[in-house]
Amino acid sequence: MNRATIARAVVAGASLAAMPAVAATFGEMPQIAGLVRDARLAEISGLTASRRAADRYWVHNDSGDRAELFAIDSTGAVVARVMVDGYAVKGTKKPVDWEDVASFEENGKAYLAIGDIGDNGGVRPRVEIVVIEEPDIAGATAQAPVERRAQIAWRTRFRYADAPHDAEALAIDADAGQALIVTKRTYPPMLWRVPLRSDGEATAVALGPLRVPASNEPEPPASLRVRPRQPTGLSIDRTGSQAAVLTYRAVWLYARAPGQSWAQAFATEPQVLPIAGLPQGEAIGFDASGTHLYVTGERWPAPLIRYDWKSVARPSSR
Structure with missing residues (x-):
């Protein structure tokens, strides 16, 4: 994504005022947890907590990079690099446009699902989710x-x-055997469901629009291709009780009640967490406990910011 274009969009949307949050769960003032200083990570586009190693987070670059992921610690330092073998799309070993990554467990094994789902021009007839077993990086520092x-x-x-x-x-809902995708250029953003496994080509099914936080200002015109409230990342916590949607200007936090579908949860008014110190947020992920929320993005060195859970009752596990 062109940084100058994004900068203009953020400025254009600077007057978008978030209304009070429905539920105060995470504190609205993030902490700077660290910086991702490794020059190989200049365009981070996805982040997810490891299922196999404590305090480790998998990240990857945006389109044009090799099929590889990096593990960082909670300060942004790289502790591991993983190369994905056998990756080939249209005769090249590079992904078309990796945009997000999500960790999950199935039958006692830990996996990473990588979304090759970017389509800036809206021309790809099909996209894909690539799944690998999460590598063992125990002891890596x-x-x-x-x-x-x-x-x-x-x-x-x-x-x-x-x-x-x-x-x-x-994001991945392994209990339901499905991937959840939020589209970027539709307004309001649309939630889609894709089977986690499919014998042949699958069809994504629309579940419904996201409820966009109320604003005192109109949405920028459709002619502005990059808009401040476009979703650039998604994460659901391990209890399945909350989902975080990242945009260029804020995090939208949706609570999910027991028995509620994701479509119903995303139709509720979200809590809004303003972004500070991150010019181009593209990657978001809960930690293993669901009490910390990490955000980073496409800049080098990239700030790694953290939202912390406030002292209120935690949602019950599912």
């Missing part, structure tokens, strides 16, 4: 980083039911 190789466990190729869409936001 910034002082003793490790390198691993991973094989593709499976790929889920799919098309949208209506037309191609650009998306940068992916």
